[in-house]
Amino acid sequence: MALPGLDVTDSIDSSTILTRELKPNQEFRFEVAPNTSITIRLTAGTAGTAELFGTELSKGLPYTFTCCKSAIYTWTGCSLSIEGSPSVEYIAEETPMATYLNLHIALEKLRVSASDCPPTTEGAQGPRILLIGPPDVGKTTVAKILTGYSIRQGRKPMVINLDTGGEGVLSVPGTITAASFGSVMDVEDGFGSSPMSAPSAIPVKLPLVYYYGLETPEGGVKRYKRLISRMAVAVNSRLEEDIETKNTGLIIDTPSFDNQTNGDLISYIVAEFSITTIAILGSERLYNTMLKSFSSTANMNVIKLPTSGGCVDRDIPYKKSLRDATVKKYFFGDEKCTLSPYTISIELDSPGFSLWETVDSLSSDKRNTSFLPIGEDESSLQTGEDDVVRKLGVGYVDSRFENLIVAVLQVDAKDAGVKEVSESAVLGFVFVQEVDEKERRMKVLSPVPGRVPAKALLVGKWPEGMFLT
Amino acid sequence: MSFNDEVPSPEELAEDYRSSLEDLSVNSRWEITNLTVIAKENIHAAQAISKVIEEHIQKTSPLRKLPALYLLDSIAKNVGTPYTLFFGRNLYRTFMDAYSLVEGPVRRKLEEMLQTWKQPVPGSTSSSPLFPAETTRKIDNALIKARTAAVQQQQKQMKQDNARLGIGPQPGQATANPGPYRSTPTPPTNGHGQTGPYNPPPPQNFDGRLEQPGSKAAPQPAATQDTPSLQGIQQSKYQQLAVQLGLAAPNLLANIPTTDALLNDIRPLIATTQARFAENPWDTEIQKRLKALLDLQTILSTQQLPTDQLSQIRDQLSRIAISVHVPAPPPSQVLQLPPLQTVPPASLNINQGPNLASLLSQYSNAQTPAANNARSQTPLSVPASVPAGAKGLFESLISAGLLKTGSTPPSSSGTKPSTPLNQGYYQSGLAKTPTPSAISTSAGFTVHWETLGVELNSAALKIPRPHFVSILNDSLPNKCGSCARRFTNNEQGKKDKAAHLDWHFRVHQRIADSSKHAQFRSWYVGEEEWIKFREDEDDSNTMAPGQSQQGTDVDTFAQEASSQNYIPAPNDAALSNLTCPVCKEKFNTVWHPDAEDWVLMDAIESGSRIYHASCFAEISKEIAGTASRGSTPDTSISKGKRKADQDLASIISKIKKEK
8 A cells, every 4th residue: 555544554553563674585484372373464665575595475364373483584684573572682783695596597407408418317317405414504494495496597406304203294293205396485484384184275185195103313323214115206206207306306303313333324315316405404524425435436526515694403302393393284274274173982802903113223112011011921912033123012012102193104004014004105194092991992183084094003112192172 | 236325424434434444354356346236235324434444444454455455446536526536635645555554466456556546547538536635645755755765776677787788778678567557446437337247356365365256257447458568578578688698599509518518508608607697586596597607707707617518508498598588488479469458448348258267377477587587477477575676667767768658558668579670680590490390388488308318227327407497497487376376478378277167166165165074085996997097187277166176076075975865863852843044844754764864854954044945045045146256166165155245235224124
């Protein structure tokens, strides 16, 4: 509105509205405490664009943020109006965005030449970038920025999240996922949302999900590698049929790799996904290790990326609350779209019930015995030496499973063997509300109405138990 | 619809009409047509109705003034007297009050409408204007007065620019002219006969969402007719630029760059960019480019740089030079344009097609640089705050004799065939620029990827390269206002964006509908399904009616869960004897093992009523078939229309009965 008295914001209590004028190449960083929310608008009618981790804001639209630490960057300078009170807010001038943009353009250059090659040739393969580094250096943020930028140029990047300890991408924590991003991401909501029955103003992305069920790869390197190989096969098959995504390539986010022991795993990922670029954030030592390891590898670029000053160490309770929020969102949706999960009971003695557990090699011996009901010994568990998952007899299903997430696998309960269960993709997750040992049934929260399909169920140790209210 | 037998009192009618007007929130052809028809059928109450409309225009929020004025326009054109007499009395006040409260783009729409009021109604036998000349002249005078200040401002600015650039006024400066005089915003009778339904321009909504299905097929005379003339104006501007650039181009390609040569190259670029900036002061891209050039000039004149850096600068300069003048249409297209202009307005109605999105897209275009260069730019991309100034400038150009006025609309006189000289320069300038591997990402932006000096190594990534920002943002300049999704500026991009905006509209509609039902997360897919899944189906043009926009696989999920066609049995005892409104038969209540609840089989809930799924499918089909014009594929929208139709019909019949 050009005329006084008609400004929409006038109707709101003006004392709660902050206005921040950003100069070109500045970044507005803000933190919002849990249970509070702020609304940010890119002021309509002014020049300038703004982006949140690579995804552009639309002029005049309200974006609501709650419980997050985030930043809005502008290449052009812009004006933001902020409603509500962020717990921290400041304007930063020093950002590594110019480097990230250079990286994007360099990747884009490779994509352009990939698009020029015949689709079936090796040359049509777009750049495949692996982001590695210690915790809290902004790996996921760089992955988001690169994804956002390539979407902005009309590309369809395949985004792969291998970080099981984080909040998860399009799924719950403890999963590894792959999804092609062919449409804009949600400014307010990380990588966005997976499909639901409700329509969504931001197109949802369809992920391929595997449940690993441990926080770090170390606990079950063997199964972690198997899942990666399995996913790599699926991703490569998809790319062969999906030329746009093939030309664009992969953007892979990883768990925190910061020491020598991960070298083997990094090499494994590089080989499985045919990585062409390794970008190291925040660790000079890791960078040099990688330089040495891959100096002889043809067509491999090892690059070092600066860390944003906006990266902050996130304390453990905060991370836990983020993870819980992700799980909660999986079942209940968010403010924009409320979902209604269903409470359903599962008969423990039914032939369609098959519960499996991930094996944590780091602590398996100790945990096993403590999990055993009184009067049982370890031999009654169907477990072998090298098993990465083990089947739980129905006698072992008790209240310790309450408040845990259980993955519903794609494999049918009757076909479930160790191999199938350990490599199967995920159909969805249920949340165990109550185990009634007398009645031989458990009450679970299921995202989808109707009976829980008779698929193998897999319970992990990650994410930890939580209370969904 | 004829209810001439019973005639309600004008007061009652007016009261009902007033409440109907309250619902007129967006520019909906359907609503306006209905209200026009009601006004026509109740011509005996014309005085009361016109009073109600005037009051409504005065009281309603600025966002709703335009549709209300379109209604006034529609009634005046389709019904005529006595409404024109009643409206004419207060026309000045009605118009000016609204005009002073609305935004720039709406003002231009009002101006366009005002122009049509000076002419006879198209297709009518009468040659007298719609409203008396003295009424419209009074409004015109007031508008001219209001503009004067802005005009002077604009002229001063232009003189300064010209003095700096050493060039005289040129037709290109008139880019901002909306050229509204020939276009009627409401061609009430074209293609629809004398009393045909009213066709307002497509709705526009400032948050970028589309609200009204009905106007999907609405013609867009303003945009379509103005386009050629503006193209013409722009061509001449581009030729002017090409002259400058054509002269500068050889220097850019010199093999050994020297500081002096580079400085020579920069100067014309700066001049050109400044000229652009003067024309589009709101365009941040140009602003940035100008700043970058000026910075570069400073660096070059103050520092000694090594040769390799000089070559880098040269490469960048040539890129900028290209991007500055590339948007000019290729000569072949230039030559095709004049015939386009001769297309008679009547046939434009046929050609317009479903262009629901174009008005919206012009809003977002106004902020993107390449949009200003786009061949088919339309008048709406004028910065919103200077509409009056732009128009005033145009008038001042006419008065200065730079543009001719005549029987043809003045704006078209800006379209002159390019002179051979300019054409030659233009071509020579263009011929030098493309390299074999240049990739044109859109109609208006070319990136020479192979010349980009950025490699994947840590050192190269550290060097700031501000011009990369424009690669990031300008490759796809055509941005969606709702979700910032980007499209190319060419025909395909426009088509895609129109489809995308339609998608937004449908999703918006579905979100509104979905809030009534419980929603849930879908299961994930298995590997095989995921490998076959293609995400781009969300915006597909080929979507079947009523199909989910989230892709077929996702859709399958939703259907799987919902198409079992049962709903939980209502707990309310009173509802247990429920019958289907279509077939009047009872529902079959059974215990459903999967749902673990008592359910009504073969039942579906729509609104607050429960139908047999099969009955509902049948009736939905029927409704879709009979919906007016069948312009929307979405069943629920058609249903909404139908319902609203019935609502209005019931209002009318209620009115009659009460009498």
